[in-house]
Amino acid sequence: MSNAINQSPKAVENWMENLKQSKPKVTKLQFYYHNSRNPEMNLSAVQVATAPVFSDQPPYFGVLTITDDPLTVGPEISSKRVGYAQGFYATSSLEEVSMLMGVTFIFTDGEYNGSTLDILGRNPIGERYRELPIVGGSSNNNMIV
Incomplete structure (x- = not known):
């Protein structure tokens, strides 16, 4: 399925620049969000609840996970940490792998x-x-903000 409107980050930025409003105030952020459910690799997400009808196949409906994920300046987990993301995500679709997320990004550097x-x-x-x-x-x- 394709969309007729270009929704790439650059296209959205161009669209925002052409709005006929007062000058918007824009803050550009770039950071990497690392989420790991592997205890051997910097565990940052823990599954805390599973629906009784849970399947271990996609779309994984009904799984609740709590997170405390690092935010870094680069794609490597070892790169400089600039904060963390704390919150939850729950798989919430019967049709596709999709999550409802409630997360606070906390910047610490x-x-x-x-x-x-x-x-x-x-x-x-x-x-x-x-x-x-x-x-x-x-x-x-x-x-x-």
Whole structure:
């Protein structure tokens, strides 16, 4: 299934720049979110509940996981840590592997040290580009929330 509208990150950025509104305040962040359910590799996510009808095959409906995941400057888990993501995700679709996520990104280093972003929404993890709603957060005055 394809979409007629280009939704790549660059296309969205171009769309935002052409809005006929007052100048938007934009903060660009780039970091890597590491999630591991493997106790031998920096465990950061723990399954805490499973539905009685759970299947070990996709879409894994009814699994609740709690997370405390590192955020880093690079794709390697060993790269400099800039914060962590604490929250939950639950597999919430009978049709595809999709999660309902409630996560707070807590920045602990650099320009945004002390700022947070609160995410709550559907994450269809099989899609290449996804947008998750930022529903709140706090600012150390360097980040527009």
